[in-house]
Amino acid sequence: MEIDATSVSGALILLFHRASPRAADPMYRKKARAGVTLRTVNRKPDEDQSVSAHLIIKKSARSTGEYDAALEEIPGMSMASVGTVIRKALTDYVYDFENKRGEDENTYTVFKSRGVKSETVTNALKTGNFKYVTLVRPARADFVDSGDTFQPIDERMKIRIKGEIEAKDWMDRIGALAKRARAAGWDDFQVDIEMDDDRSKTVQIARGEEAKEIMFIRAEQISLKNELPTCSAKISVELSKKSLAYIS
Incomplete structure (x- = not known):
């Protein structure tokens, strides 16, 4: 991990690496x-496949004492994984008060992260569309023995959404399906949205919110003049400045 508190005014920048020693060597097809x-x-024997994330x-903190932050979206690197590294460092730094x-x-200082919900389902459907609904409930398996071997x-x-659901109708149609699903014992209701940036987002619809607008956390794309490698050796000042401008 590399830390920089001076290159970009008003920002603390951390660069994380994640290595995969057991990953197979990549192959390219032409x-x-x-x-x-x-x-x-x-x-080479002493090399590992690696990725990095800023x-x-x-x-400057909010009035609540919280700090705004942006994490570069890289597969295999989430706020949960980088948070583990940060918590370990903070726990090791004991001070007197x-x-x-x-x-x-x-x-010692405690680190907690909370995603900021910035997008609504209605707005996402203006350029995206529903793909699947996933239902989850406690398993009912009468064929499983009553002993302690299987649980x-x-x-x-999983339900495929074949027809188009417009943004103005989604609360009525998806909400009605969610209510019928819960009446049938399905407690967990999730819907997958295909976004306009070739990504998908899974949104949870909680009980009692079937007919309400739902907000979720959405990643934003930032255009850079200099292309970032899969694994950066140094902190990207350009990315850091644009990310700081976005969260400000």
Whole structure:
């Protein structure tokens, strides 16, 4: 992990690496007149496939004491995974403070992350569309013995949405389906939305919110003059500045 608190005014930047020692060597396929050619990229014994992600934290806090942040979206690297690294570093840094009784005590900083919901289902459907509904309920398996060898956990159903559902109608149509599903015992109701940026988002519809607008966390694309490699050795100032401008 690399930390930079000076390159971009008003931001603390952290660069994380994630290595995959057991990953297979990548292969590249190229079309040719006689068919296709394949090329393997062989790695050295002391090399690992790796990716990196930037975490940009705005230095000035909100009135609630929280800090706005943006995490570069990389497969296999989420706020949960980088948060584990941050929590370990903060836990190891113990410092003294004076309590209300005037006594000295040891403590450390606690790290918690919370996603900011910035998109609505109605707005996402203006350029996207529904793909699937996933239902989950406690498994009902009469054929499983009553001993301690097998334990039923979940039962899942996936429903394909074949017809088009317009943004103005989704609350009525999806909401009605969610209510019927819950009446049939399906507690968990999720809907997949295909976004206009060739990505998909799974949105949870909680009980009691079937006829309400739903907000969810959406990734935003940032255009850069300089292309970022899959794994960066140094912090990208360009990405950091644009990310800070977005969260500000």
